[in-house]
Amino acid sequence: MTSIPNRYRRSHELFARAAKVIPCGIYGHTSPVASLPGEFPYYAARAKGSHYWDVDGNEYIDYLCGYGPVVLGHQHPEVEAAAAEQQSRALCVNHPGEVMVELAEHLVSLIDFSAWSVFGKNGSDMTTWAVQVAREHTGRRKILKVTEAYHGMDPWCTPGHAGLVDEDRVHIHEFDWNDLEAFDRLLSEYRNDVAGVILTPFHHPVFKASVMPAPGFWSHVESACRREGIVLILDDIRAGFRLDLRGSHKLFGFEPDLICLCKALANGHPLSAALGRRELRIAASRVFLTGSYWNSPPAMAASLACLKIMQRDKTPETLRERGEALMQGLVEAGKRHGYAMHCSGPAAVPFIIFADDPSMRRRQRFCAEVTRRGAIFHPHHNWFMSSALSPEDIDSTLRMADGALAQMRDEKI
Amino acid sequence: MSQAAVNPAVLSRLYLHAVLPCLSALVANDSMAQQIVGSARAAIVFRILRGPAITIRLANGSATYERGAARAPSVVLQFFSDRHLNAFFGGNALAVPVPIWGGWRLALLARFTKLTDRLAAVMDGHPDVLATAAGRALHAQLSLIVAGLGLGPLASGDGPARSALAHCPAGLACFLIEGAQNATVWFDHGPATCDAGWGAPPRRPDVTISFVNYAIAFSAMREEIDTIAAIGTGDIKVTGLVPLADGVNLAMERVSDYLQA
Known part of the structure; x- marks a missing residue:
């Protein structure tokens, strides 16, 4: 195994064990291959409401919701x-x-x-x-x-x-x-x-x-x-x-x-x-x-x-409202930092891409940076809203996105 | 797994445009090959009747590959068809090429035969070759070159490879072994045309697939490790346009289908 980011040490230790006894280590849509290996947690420990924690104790606002099933929040x-x-x-x-x-x-x-x-x-x-x-x-x-x-x-x-x-x-x-x-x-x-x-x-x-x-x-x-x-x-x-x-x-x-x-x-x-x-x-x-x-x-x-x-x-209404707030906020944050970000899909099942990013590297870096700050954004798969996501969660996420975009701008990404 | 038949024209181009170019890396990195080449100075042409030709030049202890026939060759080895060339490279002792020029240069031909035998031993992973770290590294390097350069012929004439590439985005994919010299191949998948090369890519790649060292590249090339798990551990890194890497990798799998057919 190559260098392990301290942030995900336990995830990687588990993965090293898994790789010996499980094909792919983790297979299917949750495989690290599907996201950004080394930039995302590999294993989760617990979840509650709109948040979850990985095995290293890192906390995330959850915009994947178990890749969709969790619509009301974890452990409703x-x-x-x-x-x-x-x-x-x-x-x-x-x-x-x-x-x-x-x-x-x-x-x-x-x-x-x-x-x-x-x-x-x-x-x-x-x-x-x-x-x-x-x-x-x-x-x-x-x-x-x-x-x-x-x-x-x-x-x-x-x-x-x-x-x-x-x-x-x-x-x-x-x-x-x-x-x-x-x-x-x-x-x-x-x-x-x-x-x-x-x-x-x-x-x-x-x-x-x-x-x-x-x-x-x-x-x-x-x-x-x-x-x-x-x-x-x-x-x-x-x-x-x-x-x-x-x-x-x-x-x-x-x-x-x-x-x-x-x-x-x-x-x-x-x-x-x-x-x-x-x-x-x-x-x-x-x-x-x-x-x-x-x-x-x-x-x-x-x-x-x-x-x-x-x-x-009336959960679909809540999901739409929260999703719209998130997408609108992300697009505005992008504009502030000189990035054209495009929302796609319905607000309850949103996804965002960057203009002029054919290699996807900008999107990948953005999602990695936001995830590192504490809100999980998948760079390759649409996201899912849950009704447990509060306006405070959205605001907090947008602050993380703002920080990520500022860093990307400084690094000319 | 593909049940698609091998296209003889694609296979012959794989030998000409992906396998034979490996002679350069072989001679540059393998002492046994260097001894075989010695002080030879020659231009050896491989030609398919009414088909493509390539030239291998031996000079100053190195081997270089050129597309097309040299103007003043030392030897011209002619094959009557794709199948003839394929049979020869496949090891059929009866499918010898016709030396339409330079057939009298028996010493040179014997020396070149030794060189291609050495190439086959390294590429096939002969036990003597794989017994040393240097041999395994060279095997990995040559396998990577063949896989990368082989994408050109596959993209032009192999159904499954064309289908795989048609379903992936355009862009430049680059495969490399970290920390290794001369272990980079690239494939430029354009909307209408494609190109492959060995060495520095012509521009910043849209996706880079890097092996952390020769040992990982060696194992991956020989399908001896779980490459998905290796990506998770960071032993193989894929950065950038992942769907392009997926499509190119799928097309690459056809190289071994062909060369093992």
Whole structure:
């Protein structure tokens, strides 16, 4: 191992041990490779509200929120009480609990086009199953998706390259976000063989600015799917409930046939869900789904509590207000120091990039400097707001950003 | 893992434009190669009929590589096709080139054969070579050069490599071994064209992939370490345009697919 920054000594010691017994040391989206190795903590110790602490005792204002699941803040007392109460009665038993029915009923009442709900643990569980439901319902093979859109880690959609065979994606076809001509070409080329179109409500590729749907994008896709008998699947895993408690399609004015939800569903407890139209119910009943922990009641109790709190507190409004304050403050701070910073994505799921920064080094340095000062900003992945982030947190973060930008300006970065 | 077939034209260019240039570094760093070259003074041309040619010059105890055929060569070794050249470099003893000029210079040809045998031993990681730290360092250095320079041929004719590069941003990627001389290769991935070279990059790289020392480079090149974990520990550093490094690295993996085919 090379020189270890004192700030992250314990993180690096753990990582050195991990690297001996765990492939990659830390794999997947939380791998140091995905952020800035050496500039960010590798391991967390505890979290509360809008803050968390790494294993070296450094404290951070949290703008990643566990990469999305924590929408109300860490260790929300009402959610944790509901989960704990459920767990005191049953953690993992031979049958689902009553809470599964209650949660399905609640979700179906929230998502107005839906007539049914199923549950899993992760986003991939639901997107992969939804694709199968689309194929079962239509009797067709092809799935259309957007280039660089993330839908999970199964072979049909993983952004990884290893362990795949060409046949894994024979029936997966891609078009660029907002490129309706390319979308129409695929529809024409594979007419009567397209089972489903799976899309996120807005485009949030890794490393890049998020892109909102162009005017007319969603209405065009929706009407094409209706016309051609294609199942429109909304992958709302990353944005779901942060933009609109009725599903992100409400914000953008369209209606999918299936919606996949996960991150903000249970405030950090492991749970995902897919909901669909009545017409898809038979296909849904035919496509097998299960997992060892998929019926576990505590996460469902947490979800029910989380959903009710978000409805009671109008959480999406809070997230938008806080996100707007953060983004506006960052852009203004950038201007003060001579940097053009561009916000992208909805305020509740924001991301920021610098103009004239093709190598991303300026953005990387900015995020590293702010993180070092105590607010975690990811340089390559969109951020997540939680309702636990207070106006004081935002102000404190903006002061850190100001200091980081001043230092960057002094160093001519 | 790619099931894509090897394109003979790409493989022949890999030998001509990525493997043979390593002779320069070999002779500069390896005492055995230096002994073989000795005081030889020659220009040896490798040519594919109706295809590309390169020249290796031996002079003053060094070897230099040039694209194209020298005007007054000592020897011209001609191959009838890409497959012919590939078979020769792949070790097929029957696929010898035709010496259309200089075939009578038997001593020179014998000396050059010894030199290419030494190159093969270093690049293949012969046990005698890998027994010393210097041998392992040279193996790592040459592997890095082949991987970097190999991106040019791959980008022009290999489907999986072209696909990997098409999905990554344009920019200049630079691979280097920290603290080592002559251990830097760069690849300039432009919107329409690309270029690769060995030595100082033509401008500030958009992404730099650096190995902390020869030992790490050696292990990484031989796929003997978990490179993701090595990035976490700081043994490999990736700074700048990470998606470019990802795409270039993916394309580079095809080099070994080709040379081990």
